[in-house]
Amino acid sequence: MGELVAAEAAIVAEIFDRFVEGASLRSIAQDLNARGVPTSTGKSWSVGGIGRIVDAPRYAGLRVRHGEVVAGRTAVWPPCVDVDVWERARALRRGAGQERPRHVYLLTGLVVCAVCGGHMVGSSVNGYRVYACAGHLPSSPGHRRRYISADNLEGQVVEQALVMLEGWEAEDARTVPIASPYEVPDPSANSTAPRALIVIRSAAAMDGVVIGPGARFAWNRLSAEHKAAVLRFLFTVIRIGPSTKPRPVFDAGRADIVPAVLRRP
Structure with missing residues (x-):
């Protein structure tokens, strides 16, 4: 993954912020589409696309090898979010089937x-x-x-x-x-x-x-x-x-x- 331009990196940060605050993947996608915010490929946002972003360690500057985060290794590109925010998002995703408070x-x-x-x-x-x-x-x-x-x-x-x-x-x-x-x-x-x-x-x-x-x-x-x-x-x-x-x-x-x-x- 190369370095994201500022606009793309900031949208990724917003997605993480909103998800850990309780917003659903669907509501985030719907809002971004309603605001006319394009994806990096110029397409509309989808629930699956938002989910893949939230799941991806690379946005926290973490390296992945064979599907696992490599301990002690950080990426050469600047992270979009801090590791603790990504870990909170990952924990919420693991409990996706459980009801969580919506603030x-x-x-x-x-x-x-x-x-x-x-x-x-x-x-x-x-x-x-x-x-x-x-x-x-x-x-x-x-x-x-x-x-x-x-x-x-x-x-x-x-x-x-x-x-x-x-x-x-x-x-x-x-x-x-x-x-x-x-x-x-x-x-x-x-x-x-x-x-x-x-x-x-x-x-x-x-x-x-x-x-x-x-x-x-x-x-x-x-x-x-x-x-x-x-x-x-x-x-x-x-x-x-x-x-x-x-x-x-x-x-x-x-x-x-x-x-x-x-x-x-």
Whole structure:
């Protein structure tokens, strides 16, 4: 396997993130197709294709020989996901016949760690929904434990989104992202940039979304998937820095919420 281009690598990372958060293979494939995201061959996504990606050790930078992972050997290409994320996905696949809880994380694919640039994945810590950093820094022993409350962060981001939607006029609903359909940050420009961050946006995400004074009231009528699509349209990335307050106090200042730059078509 050669090195994937940034857009492909980021889609693979998103697939892993969503699967370990509880999304089914079918729902992931359906969403990618609905967003118009092509496979590496330009075809539509299928359940089998998503499953093969989740099963493949090579996306975690692991070498395989005769169908088995070679211990102590890493690939020459950069991994799309960390080994622990791949192992979580593999464990879930082994228990595919068992019912597993379905947690909805509205910010999947948007939340990254400001320290290492790694994706922060929806997880459960002591029964609480959180976004946890999937990366690690050898020089920072406590880094692997970095996480933030999903409920509080989602509430903060949704509030910012609602303020934006309430201030919009009818013509604003037809705006499209300047970076559409792909936004791939240049890793050389910022050492903390995500290794393979990509957000696929489509103006279709705004279909059926009420703007203006009624936006807040109508928001809860949207499905979780539709809310997530709207947030992916409105924001490019949410960087989470270290907490400056003692737990369990939520530190809203940790979140650098970057809005998308929009233009009218």
